[in-house]
Amino acid sequence: MPKLVFIDAGGREYVVEAAIGQSVMRAAVAAQIPGIEALCGGNCVCATCHAYIGEPWYERFPAPDDTESAMLECTSEPREDSRLTCQLPVTAEHEGLVIRLPASQH
Amino acid sequence: MDDANAPLLAEAEHLYSQYDHLAPPIGPDGTPYAYFERLRDVTAAAKQPVGWSEKHGGFWVVTSYAECQSIIGNPTDFSSAGVIFPKYAVTEPLMLAEQDEPEHMRGRRLVNLSFMPKNVANYAGAIKTAVHQLMDGFIEDGHADVGKIIAEPVPAIVTALLMGLPAEDGPLFDAWTTACTHEFLADPVAAAPKIAEMYAYFEQNIARRKLEPGDDVLSQVISAKIDGDSLTHKELLGFSTVLLIGGIENSAKLIGTALWRLAWDVELRRRLIAHPEWITAAVDEFLRYYSPGTVGRIVTNDVTVGGKTMRRGQQVILAIPVANRDPREFPHPDCFMIDRPNNRHLALGTGIHSCLGGHLIRMEARVVLTEFLSRITSFRLDSTLPTNWISGQVTGMSRVPIVFEAGPRLSSERGAGVDAWLQHASRP
Numbered sequence A: 001m002p003k004l005v006f007i008d009a010g011g012r013e014y015v016v017e018a019a020i021g022q023s024v025m026r027a028a029v030a031a032q033i034p035g036i037e038a039l040c041g042g043n044c045v046c047a048t049c050h051a052y053i054g055e056p057w058y059e060r061f062p063a064p065d066d067t068e069s070a071m072l073e074c075t076s077e078p079r080e081d082s083r084l085t086c087q088l089p090v091t092a093e094h095e096g097l098v099i100r101l102p103a104s105q106h
Numbered sequence B: 001m002d003d004a005n006a007p008l009l010a011e012a013e014h015l016y017s018q019y020d021h022l023a024p025p026i027g028p029d030g031t032p033y034a035y036f037e038r039l040r041d042v043t044a045a046a047k048q049p050v051g052w053s054e055k056h057g058g059f060w061v062v063t064s065y066a067e068c069q070s071i072i073g074n075p076t077d078f079s080s081a082g083v084i085f086p087k088y089a090v091t092e093p094l095m096l097a098e099q100d101e102p103e104h105m106r107g108r109r110l111v112n113l114s115f116m117p118k119n120v121a122n123y124a125g126a127i128k129t130a131v132h133q134l135m136d137g138f139i140e141d142g143h144a145d146v147g148k149i150i151a152e153p154v155p156a157i158v159t160a161l162l163m164g165l166p167a168e169d170g171p172l173f174d175a176w177t178t179a180c181t182h183e184f185l186a187d188p189v190a191a192a193p194k195i196a197e198m199y200a201y202f203e204q205n206i207a208r209r210k211l212e213p214g215d216d217v218l219s220q221v222i223s224a225k226i227d228g229d230s231l232t233h234k235e236l237l238g239f240s241t242v243l244l245i246g247g248i249e250n251s252a253k254l255i256g257t258a259l260w261r262l263a264w265d266v267e268l269r270r271r272l273i274a275h276p277e278w279i280t281a282a283v284d285e286f287l288r289y290y291s292p293g294t295v296g297r298i299v300t301n302d303v304t305v306g307g308k309t310m311r312r313g314q315q316v317i318l319a320i321p322v323a324n325r326d327p328r329e330f331p332h333p334d335c336f337m338i339d340r341p342n343n344r345h346l347a348l349g350t351g352i353h354s355c356l357g358g359h360l361i362r363m364e365a366r367v368v369l370t371e372f373l374s375r376i377t378s379f380r381l382d383s384t385l386p387t388n389w390i391s392g393q394v395t396g397m398s399r400v401p402i403v404f405e406a407g408p409r410l411s412s413e414r415g416a417g418v419d420a421w422l423q424h425a426s427r428p
C-alpha cells in the first residue's frame, strides 16, 4: 500500500495509504481529505478533484487525454502540473507521491 | 424484526405510503423540515431506508444517504428517464437530465467546458452589478420581499446572460418555468400556450445566435465540436429548455431560503458579515441543509435496494432533502455548520449526471450573499407579511419579506433587466 502525501493550500499535510490500482481521488475521498470533492465520482465530468502533481511525480503517470486537458485549462487556477486526480491510478512506483491541493475547486 | 419493533415498522410504512414530495406537511416554521426529520428518524430507527408511497400511482421512496448515493451512482439499473416525476410539460426528454448513455455523455461533453470554473467566473462581474442594481431599487424603502426581488431575478438574469438574451426578458423565463413545472400539473390547458411561446422564442434565439455568435454559453455550445460532432438544432432547443428548467428555479430557491435563514439567524449572519470568506463554505451548507432538488429514476433491471425488490419500470424518488440530513453521513445533521468538514451532500447530485451548473450556482450564490450582506447588515423577517415555502420537485422559500435599516442607493443607473424585474416583482 503506497503512502500518498496530500498538502492543502494552507500547508497542512495528510498522509494516506492507497491501494494499488485505486485512483488518487478515491484514496483521498476514502481518507476524507478536505479539498478533493469529486462530485462526479471519477467520470471526468466535474473537475472538482483538481490537484498539482509536481516533479518528479508528474512524469510517472500517463499523460492526460484530450478531455482531461481541456477541463484542466478551465479550472480556477490551472498550472503546468495540474491533473484531475480521478485520472491517476496508483502503482507501486508512487510510494511517497506528493499531491498539492488548490485553494478551491470552484 | 421482533414484535417490539412492529409498531415502529408500521409507522415507517405508513409514513412512506403517504409520502408526497409535491405536498409535504409544512410545520410552524414555514418549512417541511420537521416532517423530513421525523421521516428520517422513524425510517432509520425501523431500518427501512426504502419504502413504497401510494401517491401518484405508486413509487419507491429512498431516504438514506447511502442508498441514494448508490442508486444515483448506478445508471445501469436506474434510468434518468424518471428524473422528473410526475413529468413536466416538455415534449422532448430534458436534455442531459433525462438522457441515458451513450446520448447523455455525448451531449454532456459538448456543453461541459462552458460550465467549468474559468468560464463561469466571467459572469461574476455582471451578477454583482445586477445584485446592486436590484438592491438600489428598494434600499431606500427599508422593506422588501427579497424572495421576489433578489432570489427570483438573479438566476433568470444569469440564464439570460448565458443564452445571450436581453436581461429584460428575465420575467418571461420566470413565467415559462412556472408554466412547465407547476402550472402544467395543476392546469395543463392554461399552461400550453405559454410553453408553445417558450419554444418559439428559443427557436428564434438559436437561429439568431447561429448568424451572430456572441461570447455567451449558447454561442459556445452552438460551435462546440468533438471529433467533428456537434449538437443538432433539436438538441440546442433541448439545451435551452434544460437551462431554464434546471437552472432557474433551483437557484432561486437556494438563494431565497438562504436569505430567509439569514433574516432570523442573527448569529449566522454576524459570522458571515465578519468573515465574507466563509460564505463559500456556507453556500454548500445551505445546499445540504435546505436541498432545493429531489430527483427520480426509473428501474431498468429488477434490483434489491435496502431490502426491497424494485421491479423494472417502477418509479423511484430519491428524497435528497432527507438523505442530506442522514446522521450516518453528517454528524449532527440538524446543525447548520458553516465549517462542516467533508460536506459531501447530494444537493447537486453525484456521478455522471452531477449538476452541470454546480460551479455556476456556487459562484452565483456566493456573489449574491456577499454583496447583499455588504449593504444590508441588519434585517429581520417582516412579521406582518407571510413567507411562502414552495413544494414540488424543487423546493424552498419563495417569499421572504424583510424590514431593514434603509440605506443610500449606489447609483442612479439601472439596467433594463432590473427595471423589468422591479415591475414584475410588484405583481401580487
Ligand code: HEM
Residues within 6 Å of the ligand: B072, B080, B083, B095, B096, B097, B098, B108, B242, B243, B246, B247, B248, B250, B251, B254, B291, B292, B293, B295, B296, B346, B347, B348, B349, B350, B352, B353, B354, B355, B356, B357, B358, B360, B361
Ligand atoms: C441551487 C441550484 C441547483 C441545484 C440544487 C441543482 C441540482 C441538480 C441536481 C440534484 C442534479 C442531478 C440530477 C440527477 O442526478 O438526475 C442536477 C443536474 C443538472 N443541473 Fe443542476 N442544480 C442547480 C443549478 C443549476 C444551474 C444554475 C444549471 C444551469 C445553468 C443547472 C443545470 C443542470 C443540468 C443541465 C443538469 C443535468 C446534468 C446531466 O444530467 O448531465 N443546474 N442539478
